[in-house]
Structures are given as structure tokens and as C-alpha cells.
Amino acid sequence: MIGRAATSNRKGGAVAAELPVGDRGAIWRRRIAYAILIGYALLMFVPFAWSVITSFKTLPDSVRLTIIPQPFTLGGWEYAFTNLTPPLPRLFFNSAIIAVVVTITNLVFGSMAGYAFARLRFRGREVLFLIVLATLMIPDQLRLIPVYLLLNFLGLTKGVLQYAGVMLILAVSGTSIFLLRQYFLSIPREIEEAARMDGAGFFRTFWQVMLPLAGPALAAVAILQFQGTWNGYFWPLIILQDQDQYTLPVGLSQFRLAGGMGTNWPPLMATVVMATIPILILYLFFQRYFVEGIAASGVKG
Amino acid sequence: MAAPTARARSSIRLERRSEAIAAYALIAVPMILFLVLNIGSIFYALFISLWKWNVRSGPVDFKGLENYGTLLGDPIFLRAIQNSVYYTLVWVPLTMVIGLSLAVIVNQKIRGRTFFRAAFYFPAIASSAAITILWIFIVSPDGLFNTVRGAMGLNPLFELFGFGPNKNWIGDQDTALNSVIILNAWTTSGTFMLFYLASLQSIGNQVYEAAAIDGATAWQTFRHVTLPLLRPGHYFVATVAVIGALQLFDQAAIAGGIAGDPNNALMTMVLYLYNAAFSRFDFGYAAAVGIALFVVIFGATLVQRRLFGQAPSW
Structure with a gap:
């Protein structure tokens, strides 16, 4: 808009007609600008393309500058599926179960609390909402030790319960509540007042009237939370002590440190690809919600 | 304007109360989690930081501000x-x-x-x-x-x-x-x-x-x-x-x-x-x-x- 506002003043056409040389200059400037843009966009994709290509290469071939694997092999994927501890499918399952549960709990608790803070009157509402906002400003590192000790005390750092430990920490975020509250505030009051007149209680009004209207906000929260949890590193690293419970990011970082695996690029890149694909698919289909969620929340570091 | 009858007033009060109860029920889970895992954590962290603290047995030695x-x-x-x-x-x-x-x-x-x-x-x-x-x-x-x-x-x-x-x-x-x-x-x-x-x-x-x-x-x-x-x-x-x-x-x-x-x-x-x-x-x-x-x-x-x-x- 800026460049256009500056160049599209009404005299622009006439000036260009008098000065064809300047016009040609503008065309060239535009071409150069597009070349830079496309070049920069390529820089965004090339590393990912390289990880896909490398996952189909042999180890000696992986350090060569060839786009087509010579020879093409599934060896890296086979290694990742069978020889890693835990194997790639297990990592994928662990990531998926934690991300799915955390997304659902955020939608449920976030929409309930968001609705209450947006619409219902109760004593202490302002103070309690301030607490919600305050959670966004408390760095995770500050609560690392107390939260770890608490989960340890509750037995949530052992065995299968480690899943529950991570889920409990991430169960509902201030961001989810905040985003949904903002959305509920934007829905006209008349709609739910009509429902209340018909004798619907608060829960039924919430469930049958307000929730169906909040579709776009729920979608944005779901995507934000799924992506954040799927990609999350800090809390899973702290809580998941057993290899069998590792998520993809934790597994990846441990392979890097494990003897010999650190530079076995094909299986490492296969794991990188598997860690990225679910979010990539979401991004291709729901790009709008990524953009809106980020712009609206802005709180996630 | 006629003053609201006692009956109407008490029904408004009842309505208000059920609204508040609904609200507390809706926010209960996140608020408990926040109070324990966020707000409570800060005070607990302050307390722990004054001790030599063992992962299993808890506080060992009081160290004040030594840490x-x-x-x-x-x-x-x-x-x-x-x-x-x-x-x-x-x-x-x-x-x-x-x-x-x-x-x-x-x-x-x-x-x-x-x-x-x-x-x-x-x-x-x-x-x-x-x-x-x-x-x-x-x-x-x-x-x-x-x-x-x-x-x-x-x-x-x-x-x-x-x-x-x-x-x-x-x-x-x-x-x-x-x-x-x-x-x-x-x-x-x-x-x-x-x-x-x-x-x-x-x-x-x-x-x-x-x-x-x-x-x-x-x-x-x-x-x-x-x-x-x-x-x-x-x-x-x-x-x-x-x-x-x-x-x-x-x-x-x-x-x-x-x-x-x-x-x-x-x-x-x-x-x-x-x-x-x-x-x-x-x-x-x-x-x-x-x-x-x-x-x-x-x-x-x-x-x-x-x-x-x-x-x-x-």
C-alpha cells in the first residue's frame, strides 16, 4: 500500500508517458524486486526440501550436493522405524496423544471460562481475570522447580503417568481463555438473551447457542494449541524421563546427543520430516487460522 | 414506576446467585490449575530458593540468601x-x-x-x-x-x-x-x-x-x-x-x-x-x-x- 500510495498519484500516468526511460526503469525495478522476493521465499523452503531429499539418501551420499539421491533408498526411514529407541512410530504416537488431549482440554476449559468471563456476572470476576492475564507473564522457567516437585510428589513423573503430567501443565492456557473471551464479547447480546427468554439455563445457552457461534475462534485456538503442543520442547523434556514416553522433539534432541546417532543424517532427517508433516498439512489447509491466531494472541514467544 | 415486589426482588437475587454459581463452575478447573501451577509456584519457588533442597527429601539446610x-x-x-x-x-x-x-x-x-x-x-x-x-x-x-x-x-x-x-x-x-x-x-x-x-x-x-x-x-x-x-x-x-x-x-x-x-x-x-x-x-x-x-x-x-x-x- 505504501509504495502504491507514493507512486499512484494522478499525475503518474502523464509523467510516465513523457519519460519512457523512467517507465522502463520502473519495470526493471519491479523485476528485481520480484527476483529478490522469490529468492527469499526459496530460502524459506530449501532447508525443508533438503531434509526430505536427505531422508532418502545413504549416509555417504547425504553430504553430497545432489538433488536426486544416488542411490535412492528407504534405508534411513527403515532405520528410524526400527533401530531408534524409541522407534519413530512410538515417538509419533506419544506426540499425537499429548497434542490431541491438550488441544481438547484447551477447547473445553478455554471456551467455558472464556464464556463466563465474557458474559456472566459474579463476584471477583475482575481479579480472577487478572490472574488469567498474569499467567501469560510468568516465565515457565520460574515455575520449573515448583511444578516439577509437585508433579514428582503426585507421581506424575513416572511411567505412563508422565503423559498426564505434561497434559496437566498444558491443560488450559491463559491464551486460550483470552482469545475465546474476546470472541464471545464480540457476539451481540440479543442472540443469547432470546435464548434466555425461552427459558434456557446458563449452561444450555452456552452449549447450544454461544458455542456454535464461536466456530472460528475455536478453530484458531485448536490450531494454535495443537501446533504449540506438538512442537513443544521444554515441559516434555523436563517431565518425560522414560524413553518410551518421549515426544518427537525430545526424541530428536536425545538422538543428537546419543553416541553415533548425532551425524547419522538420513534417519535423523526422516524424523525431522515426520515431526514437521502434521503441522505442514494443517498449515496448507488452515493457513488463515495460523495467521489470525498469531496476530490475535501475539503472546506466545 | 411501581416498586418491585418482594417476590420479584427475591427472584432477581436467586437469578443472580444461579448466574454466579454457573460462572464459578465454568471457571473452576482453569482457576485451580492457575492458582496452584502459576501463582502458587512463584511463592513456592521463593521458599525453595532459601534452602539447600533435596529432590526426594525436600529441605535440608536453611541457607537464607546464600544461593x-x-x-x-x-x-x-x-x-x-x-x-x-x-x-x-x-x-x-x-x-x-x-x-x-x-x-x-x-x-x-x-x-x-x-x-x-x-x-x-x-x-x-x-x-x-x-x-x-x-x-x-x-x-x-x-x-x-x-x-x-x-x-x-x-x-x-x-x-x-x-x-x-x-x-x-x-x-x-x-x-x-x-x-x-x-x-x-x-x-x-x-x-x-x-x-x-x-x-x-x-x-x-x-x-x-x-x-x-x-x-x-x-x-x-x-x-x-x-x-x-x-x-x-x-x-x-x-x-x-x-x-x-x-x-x-x-x-x-x-x-x-x-x-x-x-x-x-x-x-x-x-x-x-x-x-x-x-x-x-x-x-x-x-x-x-x-x-x-x-x-x-x-x-x-x-x-x-x-x-x-x-x-x-x-
Whole structure:
């Protein structure tokens, strides 16, 4: 808009007609600008393309500058599926179960609390909402030790319960509540007042009237939370002590440190690809919600 | 107007009460979690930081403020502060400039702007672990970066700076932190672009029309109209960026391990905390590090408030 506002003043056409040389200059400037843009966009994709290509290469071939694997092999994927501890499918399952549960709990608790803070009157509402906002400003590192000790005390750092430990920490975020509250505030009051007149209680009004209207906000929260949890590193690293419970990011970082695996690029890149694909698919289909969620929340570091 | 009857009044009171009960039921789970895991944690952390604390048996020795004293006297902690501050001072402006440039570009009516916007944000969707492993591969001695610059004949240029053809960028202590800075500038500039886009779109068209009537060039318009009007955007992006930068952990821990190798080059404040807790199991000390970290972040936020003036109304 800026460049256009500056160049599209009404005299622009006439000036260009008098000065064809300047016009040609503008065309060239535009071409150069597009070349830079496309070049920069390529820089965004090339590393990912390289990880896909490398996952189909042999180890000696992986350090060569060839786009087509010579020879093409599934060896890296086979290694990742069978020889890693835990194997790639297990990592994928662990990531998926934690991300799915955390997304659902955020939608449920976030929409309930968001609705209450947006619409219902109760004593202490302002103070309690301030607490919600305050959670966004408390760095995770500050609560690392107390939260770890608490989960340890509750037995949530052992065995299968480690899943529950991570889920409990991430169960509902201030961001989810905040985003949904903002959305509920934007829905006209008349709609739910009509429902209340018909004798619907608060829960039924919430469930049958307000929730169906909040579709776009729920979608944005779901995507934000799924992506954040799927990609999350800090809390899973702290809580998941057993290899069998590792998520993809934790597994990846441990392979890097494990003897010999650190530079076995094909299986490492296969794991990188598997860690990225679910979010990539979401991004291709729901790009709008990524953009809106980020712009609206802005709180996630 | 007739005064409401006692009956009507009590029905209103009943209605109010059921509204409040519904509200408390709806917010109960998150509020309990927040009070325990967030608010309660702060006080618990303060308490723990005054003790020598054993993971299993709890408090061992009361140490008062000794943990904080030890902290300030530890050269590795000072190194961690130095690294985190350097990272913040370089990474934040760099990423803000890239993000703003991208935002200004995709905010124009150019062909394919939706594609470019999606492309520039793309690296931000991947997990920090996946992207760090990928980056380590790319800048490793035999990695893509070194082979491409060799193939392009750029090695003599790098030689001028003393970088050999098989430079281990993230594994050598003189370039490790800068490698992480470039990695994170690459992945995060798209996010900052989105923040800036929201800010750019809130600027009305009239100011640009006025600038055009005054005959301002594109650069003058940007320099004297857009940039000053983006002040709330700068404040927001800078605050988020500095808080994130001071908490640098994932990339440093994955590339440098728990000790921030090589030779503490990747030791950051949060990595130091993690190290104290899970390598030395000194929980009281680690809690003190957490409090110190919070104070640093909070202080940085206050400084920015002074620099950029009042926080915008949102």
C-alpha cells in the first residue's frame, strides 16, 4: 500500500508517458524486486526440501550436493522405524496423544471460562481475570522447580503417568481463555438473551447457542494449541524421563546427543520430516487460522 | 414506576446467585490449575530458593540468601548472562528489521502477496527441535551451506574472515552463538512480519494520500509516515522479542547439550537453570536462578516501557 500510495498519484500516468526511460526503469525495478522476493521465499523452503531429499539418501551420499539421491533408498526411514529407541512410530504416537488431549482440554476449559468471563456476572470476576492475564507473564522457567516437585510428589513423573503430567501443565492456557473471551464479547447480546427468554439455563445457552457461534475462534485456538503442543520442547523434556514416553522433539534432541546417532543424517532427517508433516498439512489447509491466531494472541514467544 | 415486589426482588437475587454459581463452575478447573501451577509456584519457588533442597527429601539446610550470593559469584552464570544479553541485542533488532521489511512488502498490492506471506511465515510452523537438528545438519562441516558456498566459488571470500572450507559453524565456539542467531532470525522473522502486518493495516489510507499529494517519495513516506505511526507495533514486537530472547533455551540446549558446548559458547540463562536442576540436582539453587531470571526479564520489560513510552491501549 505504501509504495502504491507514493507512486499512484494522478499525475503518474502523464509523467510516465513523457519519460519512457523512467517507465522502463520502473519495470526493471519491479523485476528485481520480484527476483529478490522469490529468492527469499526459496530460502524459506530449501532447508525443508533438503531434509526430505536427505531422508532418502545413504549416509555417504547425504553430504553430497545432489538433488536426486544416488542411490535412492528407504534405508534411513527403515532405520528410524526400527533401530531408534524409541522407534519413530512410538515417538509419533506419544506426540499425537499429548497434542490431541491438550488441544481438547484447551477447547473445553478455554471456551467455558472464556464464556463466563465474557458474559456472566459474579463476584471477583475482575481479579480472577487478572490472574488469567498474569499467567501469560510468568516465565515457565520460574515455575520449573515448583511444578516439577509437585508433579514428582503426585507421581506424575513416572511411567505412563508422565503423559498426564505434561497434559496437566498444558491443560488450559491463559491464551486460550483470552482469545475465546474476546470472541464471545464480540457476539451481540440479543442472540443469547432470546435464548434466555425461552427459558434456557446458563449452561444450555452456552452449549447450544454461544458455542456454535464461536466456530472460528475455536478453530484458531485448536490450531494454535495443537501446533504449540506438538512442537513443544521444554515441559516434555523436563517431565518425560522414560524413553518410551518421549515426544518427537525430545526424541530428536536425545538422538543428537546419543553416541553415533548425532551425524547419522538420513534417519535423523526422516524424523525431522515426520515431526514437521502434521503441522505442514494443517498449515496448507488452515493457513488463515495460523495467521489470525498469531496476530490475535501475539503472546506466545 | 411501581416498586418491585418482594417476590420479584427475591427472584432477581436467586437469578443472580444461579448466574454466579454457573460462572464459578465454568471457571473452576482453569482457576485451580492457575492458582496452584502459576501463582502458587512463584511463592513456592521463593521458599525453595532459601534452602539447600533435596529432590526426594525436600529441605535440608536453611541457607537464607546464600544461593543468590553463590549465583552472582559464579563465572559460568556471568557467561550465561553475557551470552543471553548478546543474543538479545543482536537477534532482536535483526529479526525486527527483517520482519518489518517483509511486512511492508507483502502489505503492498503485489501479485502473489498471499503466497509470499505464507512462504515467509513457513519456517515458523516447525518445532524448534526439528528445525535445530536440520540447521545443525546444514551448517555442519560437510553440510549444505559449506558445499554450496564452495560450489559458488565463494570460499576465498570466507577465507578473508578466517573461515576454512569445512568450518564447523555451530560446533566452533567463535561462531556457535551467531549460528543460533541466524537460525532464529530465519524462523521467527515470519512471525514478526505477521505482528507488523496487523499494525500496518491499522494505519488509515488518508495519511498516505496526504503524503502522496505532498509529493513524498516512497522512502520519505516510509521514513516519516509509516515508521512513526508503527510505534505501538514496535513496542509490542520488541517486548515479545526481548522476553523470548532472554528465555533462549531449546536451540542452545539441542545444539550445545546440557553444558552449552562448545566451551560455554551456548550457555544461556535458562540452560544454566536447567543444568543446575537436572545435572547438579541442586533444586534450591535452581529455584534462585529462576527468580533471578524473572527479575531480569521484568527489568528489561520496564526499560522498554521507558524507551518506547506508554504502552498502547490494547
